[in-house]
Amino acid sequence: xxxxxxxxxxxxxxxxxxxxxxxxxxxxxxxxxxxxxxxxxxxxxxxxxxxxxxxxxxxxxxxxxxxxxxxxxxxxxxxxxxxxxxxxxxxxxxxxxxxxxxxxxxxxxxxxxxxxxxxxxxxxxxxxxxxxxxxxxxxxxxxxxxx
Numbered sequence: 580x581x582x583x584x585x586x587x588x589x590x591x592x593x594x595x596x597x598x599x600x601x602x603x604x605x606x607x608x609x610x611x612x613x614x615x616x617x618x619x620x621x622x623x624x625x626x627x628x629x630x631x632x633x634x635x636x637x638x639x640x641x642x643x644x645x646x647x648x649x650x651x652x653x654x655x656x657x658x659x660x661x662x663x664x665x666x667x668x669x670x671x672x673x674x675x676x677x678x679x680x681x682x683x684x685x686x687x688x689x690x691x692x693x694x695x696x697x698x699x700x701x702x703x704x705x706x707x708x709x710x711x712x713x714x715x716x717x718x719x720x721x722x723x724x725x726x
Contacts, residue, residue: 603715620698
């Protein structure tokens with residue numbers, strides 16, 4: 580039977596700074612990807628008003644829900660040891676929520692042709708993630724500058 584040290588040496592440990600970089604990077608990348616998909620389904624023709632609706636809803640979601648979640652996660656990361664597993668960048672419940680959201684997106688796209696409604700939802704969610712990622716980038720920059 581392997582010793583505990585034998586198993587943990589294969590764990591992908593990274594520094595706290597890497598966690599502080601990875602957290603907003605994931606939200607930024609996913610946010611941009613969702614926004615691109617949403618814009619592709621909405622387009623820029625007569626439905627341009629949907630862009631404003633999506634940005635408004637995304638901003639409200641960011642300011643009321645996602646900002647709190649981002650700050651809570653950043654505070655959690657700051658309690659980490661200097662080296663910890665990269666997967667801990669988000670708690671396991673958040674990873675489960677990500678899987679659920681991905682499954683929901685796949686289900687919605689398979690039930691109906693992506694169009695104006697789904698494009699607006701994707702754009703709103705993407706913008707909310709992108710906007711709230713600012714807290715992570717600020718925390719990461721503060722840590723980098725303090726070194």
